[in-house]
Amino acid sequence: MTRRTIRDHLATAARVARTIVGAPDYDRYLTHMRRRHPGRRPLTREAFARARMDDRYNRPGARCC
Amino acid sequence: MKKVLSAATWIAVASLGAGSLAWLALSRGETVNAAWLITAAVCTFAVGYRFYSKFIASRVFALDARRATPAVRLEDGRDFVPTNRWIVFGHHFAAIAGPGPLVGPTLAAQFGFLPGALWIIIGVVFGGAVQDFVILAASVRRDGRTLGQMAKDEIGPRAGFTALIAVLGIMIILISVLALVVVNALRASPWGTVTIGLTIPIALLLGIYLRWIRPGRVLEASLLGLVLLACALYAGQWVAANPSLAPIFTLDAKTLAILVMAYSFAASVVPVWLLLAPRDYLSAFVKIGVVVALALGIIIVLPPLRMPSLTRFVDGTGPIFAGKVFPFAFITIACGAISGFHALIASGTTPKLLERETDARPIGYGGMLMEALVGVMALIAACVLTPGVYFAINAPAALLGPTAASAAHAISTWGFTLDPAAMQHLASQVGENTLLSRTGGAPSLAVGMAQLFTGLLGGSEAMALWYHFAIMFEALFILTTLDAGTRVGRFMLQDLGRHVWEPFGRVSWYPAVLLSSAIFVAMWGHFLWQGVIDPLGGINSLWPLFGISNQLLAAVALCVGTTIIIKSGKARYAWVTLAPLAWLAVVTLTAGWQKIFSLSPRLGFLAHARMLAQGPAAADTGRLIFNDRLDAAVAAFFMIAVLVILVDSAREWFLVLRGDRPAASTEVPLEPTALAS
Structure with missing residues (x-):
């Protein structure tokens, strides 16, 4: 695996982890703003x-039990 | 050829599942391995998912991958965000899984492993997973509307209002019973108290980190938090071993209850970034960690179940909670088999994230199957303990007496054996002064987990660390439900109160914030206090109330689901939600009736109050009588709420079916998705 793909994989893992715990995803927000506004x-x-x-x-x- | 192969595979899976279930049900006398229980569950869930959820997706809802979801149509980069289905699955699972599926099955193990196992396995396939799926699919078709809004739109304003009040009542009971679980887990345990106490400064530190040092870097902060939690675990061990510090942190239940109330009040009134938000993230990771650790431990060890398949307590004489296996097994295990609370999540954040409508099936139905698996694991962790140890930890002090010897005697009268010396040794192995009557389910689950891990990795001196690791994680995410739940409750109160006095509803006016938080904490604090002073340990009376209230919410959700199915012209499939609804209505109303009116003082609140009134008066008698009557009133309130919603829904179904009311759909009209398929 090249360094590039390792970094990509880590970034994906981080994005998954953030969404799962419900944390804000700034990169996704930037993408959205660039594309839509x-x-x-x-x-x-x-x-x-x-x-x-x-x-x-x-x-x-x-809140769930 | 492919078709034949697929059919053969599914026949094999179904037979394996049915065979394992039969083995579990028919085994008598010999110990059964946990592997049978896991096989039965996994095979049944696979068949249920493949066939039943597919039937619901295609026939009942006609889910369509080409129809644009709210996330696609209303994308705003914040709430409405089209998200990969596996990520949504993770998010949804982290939101629905909590202490419920860990505690309920542990308590229900007093009937033996069979009633709990069958109820979780069958209940989830036909009840819980259906509810979550139906509400998620309905909400996705309605721009992500909440359960309360859907109840109002589909059934009527009275049902909507009843649902609103019921949710408030359920929050109060949920928070008080979970607080009691934490109090019982930390009582007389300096190690646990210090470890959990340290999670508060850790959260404050993370809050400051996220606000001022590295804003928005949640993952970094959570990683730091996990390292600090490990340090807190060792700090607790150090304090517990220190003869001058240990007594300071050896607290009784009353002190702990006051501390928990003070903490929740503080968490509700300080800025969220300081305490609530960092804890929220940390505990989501912790929650997934506990579930994965438990699953790994069980799957690798495959322990034998020491608990018999049925105990004599199916007759209603059980020490942990009173009542016969019907209806009380079905009330005690709510989360894991069917949990009304999920309907609030499935109509909250999740529907706003779905990329495709068809994702509702893996996320709604599949997510709940995962939670059921957690429930099965918790049941296994309770049943790997010998029955003597299980009852010694979970039965109240009023029945066991103060010492290991008195407990051993009591347990022998129930037909099980407990070696007092071995019990004392177990307590010191896990680093506790005593494990007797640590009701609430958390300590018994932690002992089960510690035994599994010690069996897996060896080293009995590590057992204390495993035990406290489990307690810390459980208590951490329970406290997160308490603090965040108190805030939610405060908002609900403010929302209701503003109709009476407008300024009370201002969410950022400090006097209103303080007042509403104090009122809400006092409401659940009363029930917590009642549990703490109850000679029978409190779980006894509060857990059934929680079960009834959670099933009530499930009944509301299934009423909404049935109404939506009928109004969309699919009345011939209404049995999909009507069958679990009928079962829940029977179970909740029977359990509620028995809790209020049973003539046995062990079971009925009113009979217990009468017994106290006729007995010798003690200092607490008046308050205990009041509490019994209050509990009876709460149970009656939940029953009336179920009836109101049932009657209103039934009238609506009748009108629509007779043609007196147009079967108007509240769905957002179809719009093709712009996503490449």
Whole structure:
């Protein structure tokens, strides 16, 4: 395996892990902004993390047993 | 040729499953290996998934991979995000799996392994997995609407409101019973108390890390957190071995209960980034870690089940909780067989992530089968203990007495044997002062896991570490349900309260935040306190209430599902949700009725209150009588809620079937997906 593919695999694993625990995925957000709203300036990583966290906890869903 | 081969394979899988089930059911006297139970479960689940879930997907819902999902149509990069189905599966599983499937089967093992095993295996295929799948599919077709909204839209405003109040009641009972599990796991255990106590500063540290040092780097922070958790485990061991520090952290149940309430209150009012969010991430990893570790341990060791297939306690005289195998086995095991709470998750985040409609089948039905497997593993972990040890850990002190010798005597009258010296030795092996009457299921699961791992890796001195590793992980994710649940409850209260007094509903006005958090903590704290002072250990009365409430929510979900199926013109398939609904209604109403009105003081709340009132008055008598009556009222409330929703739904079905009401679909109209298929 080349170094390039190892890094790709690690990045994929990290993305999977983040989605599973429900953590915000900044890279995916950037991709979305580039594709859907090319004219708008995306939030910084810090601002995105804050916005997602506030959003998640201000509309709390249920908690499972 | 391919068709023949496939048919032959499935016939083989089905026969293997049926054979294993028969072996489990018919074995008498000899010990059965856990391998039979796992084979029976895995084969049944495979057949159920391949055939029954496919039937539901194609015939009942006609799921269509070409139809655009909400994630595709409403993609916003935040909530609505088309996501690979395996990742959604992981997310959904992490959200539905909790302490429920670990505790319920452990407690139900008092009937022997067979009732629990059959209920999980059959119940999930026809009940739990169907519920999760149906609600997920319905929500995906309705832009990811929640269960409460669907109840209101499909059945009517009264059903919607009843569901809302019921969810609040269920949260209160759920949080109090889980808090009691943690309290019982940490009682008189300096090691456990220190380890769990340290998870709070660890979470604060991670919160600061994520906010100020490396914003948004959740994986880094979680990795750091896991390393710190391992350190906390050793710190606990060190404190417990230190003669001057150990007594400070050897706490009784009342003190622990107050600490748990104070912690949850604090977690509900401090900013989420500081405590709640970092704990949430950490505990999601921990949860998956525990499940994987348990599964590996069982699959590699394949231990024999020491518990008989049926015990004498099927007659209702069991020490852990009262009541006969019907209906109480079906109330005690909710999560794992069917859990109403999942309907809230399946109509929450998950439907907003599906890339294709057809993914609802592996995620909804398949995800619940995975949870059932966790339930089976927990049942195995309870049954690998000898029955004597199992009852010594799980039966309340009022029945066992204070010493290993008195416990051995009590257990011998139940027809099992316990060697007092061996019991004391086991306690010191796992680094505890005592394991007697550590009710709630967590310590017994931890002992089972510690025995499995010690059997696997050898080294009996490592047993204490394994035990506390299991306790730490369980307590960590239970506390995460408590703190986050308290916050959810606070929001619900504020939402209800704003109709009475508008400022109470302002979620960022600090006086309202403090007041609503305090009220909610007081509500579940009352039940926790009741459990702590209860001479019978509390689990006895609270776990059945939790089971009834969770099954009530499942009944709501199945009512919504049935209504949707009938309104979409598929009334001939309504039995898919009606059959489990009928079973749940019978089980919940029977159990509720018996808990309230049974003439036996061991079982009936009111009979117990009468017995106390006629007996000699002690300091606590008045409060115990009040608690019994309150429990009876709570059970009655849940039963009335079930009836309201059942009656309203049945009327709706009747009107639609008779043609008096148009079978209007609330589905979002079909729009082809833009995704390449």
